[in-house]
Amino acid sequence: MQEALAEFKELKQIKENVRRNINALECCWNCQRISECEQGLGESAAAVWLCTGCRRKLLTCRPGRTGASWQHSA
Ligand SMILES: [Zn+2]
Numbered sequence: 525m526q527e528a529l530a531e532f533k534e535l536k537q538i539k540e541n542v543r544r545n546i547n548a549l550e551c552c553w554n555c556q557r558i559s560e561c562e563q564g565l566g567e568s569a570a571a572v573w574l575c576t577g578c579r580r581k582l583l584t585c586r587p588g589r590t591g592a593s594w595q596h597s598a
Contacts, residue, residue: 549561552573552575554574554582562574
């Protein structure tokens with residue numbers, strides 16, 4: 525009986541840890557992968573969850589995209 529109780533406590537702790545880890549994980553809006561995401565701005569300027577890689581990619585490619593088509597016609 526005592527052993528079962530210790531096992532139960534351990535399971536409870538594992539469950540807590542898993543829950544804490546899952547809370548830190550989000551589905552990336554861009555690549556649809558589950559990873560540690562931070563809220564960033566997507567193409568529609570709405571707050572979305574983005575993983576570190578996608579956030580960096582979106583940040584670096586956005587300035588080049590805006591105005592590029594306008595410059596072309598000039
Ligand atoms: Zn991503």
